[in-house]
Amino acid sequence: MAFRYPVLDPSLCTRCHACEIACVEARYGGGPFQADDPFVLERRRLAVREWAIEPSLDVCTHCTESPCVPVCPHLALLRFPDGRVDLREDRCTGCGKCIAACSFRAIRRVTELGIAVKCDGCKPLNREPACVAACPSGALSLVEGLPGKTTAG
Numbered sequence: 001m002a003f004r005y006p007v008l009d010p011s012l013c014t015r016c017h018a019c020e021i022a023c024v025e026a027r028y029g030g031g032p033f034q035a036d037d038p039f040v041l042e043r044r045r046l047a048v049r050e051w052a053i054e055p056s057l058d059v060c061t062h063c064t065e066s067p068c069v070p071v072c073p074h075l076a077l078l079r080f081p082d083g084r085v086d087l088r089e090d091r092c093t094g095c096g097k098c099i100a101a102c103s104f105r106a107i108r109r110v111t112e113l114g115i116a117v118k119c120d121g122c123k124p125l126n127r128e129p130a131c132v133a134a135c136p137s138g139a140l141s142l143v144e145g146l147p148g149k150t151t152a153g
Contacts (some may be wrong), residue, residue, distance in 0.1 A: 003084040004142040005121055006046065006131055008057035012139035013048065015055055020044040022134030026122055043110055045119040046131060057140075060085060060106040060118045068098040068107060076116075087118050 006019075017035030024040045025031045033040045046059040062085045069077045069085060076091035077098055087098075087107070092115040099107045099116055107118045122129045132140045 003062065003082055003121065003123075004129075004144050005062060005119065006057065006059055006129055006140045007143050008048070008055065009139050009141070010054040010056065012137045013055040014137050014139070015048060016136065017048055018134045018136055019131035019140055020047060022130040023119075026125060026127070026130035042112060043117070044108070045117050047105070047108075049105075058105040060102075061104055063104070067101040067103070071097040071101045073097065086120060087116060089115050089117065092116050 017040075021031070021033050021035060021037075021040055023045050024033060024043050027045070028039075028043060030039075046057060048055050048057055050056070062083050064083070066077070066079060066085050069079050073095065074091045074093055076088045076093075077085060078088065079085050094109060094114045094116060096109060096116070099109060107116050109115070110117050119129075129142065132142055
């Protein structure tokens with residue numbers, strides 16, 4: 001089965017940040033949270049931000065030539081044969097090299113944990129991505145990873 005990741009339709013996005021909140025609640029529990037809660041801002045694995053006049057989604061697109069993978073000195077980022085790029089949090093030391101290398105701003109540092117994190121499609125939770133289900137306007141959908149179609153830069 002191919003991996004899937006969320007994409008944003010900016011014309012449907014209301015900028016409510018429910019996707020970010022759902023991401024954090026699915027991973028860590030707790031809540032209810034607000035979009036500007038420091039816990040959400042620190043631990044979200046995707047982010048809606050303004051780009052020009054439209055919203056944009058900062059999320060891993062599993063780019064073909066993932067610049068984050070070769071710069072990790074601890075082999076915490078791995079590319080799989082299906083094109084998926086996973087971050088092994090148990091190997092991460094929080095050095096930040098992958099964060100600097102990612103042109104999609106998809107990897108973030110969780111200061112409190114001392115590691116980097118990125119969207120993993122809720123795969124370790126054995127569920128569909130929480131962000132997509134939480135989007136009240138239907139602006140988020142899942143696309144199948146198509147190795148060779150996305151490139152950083």
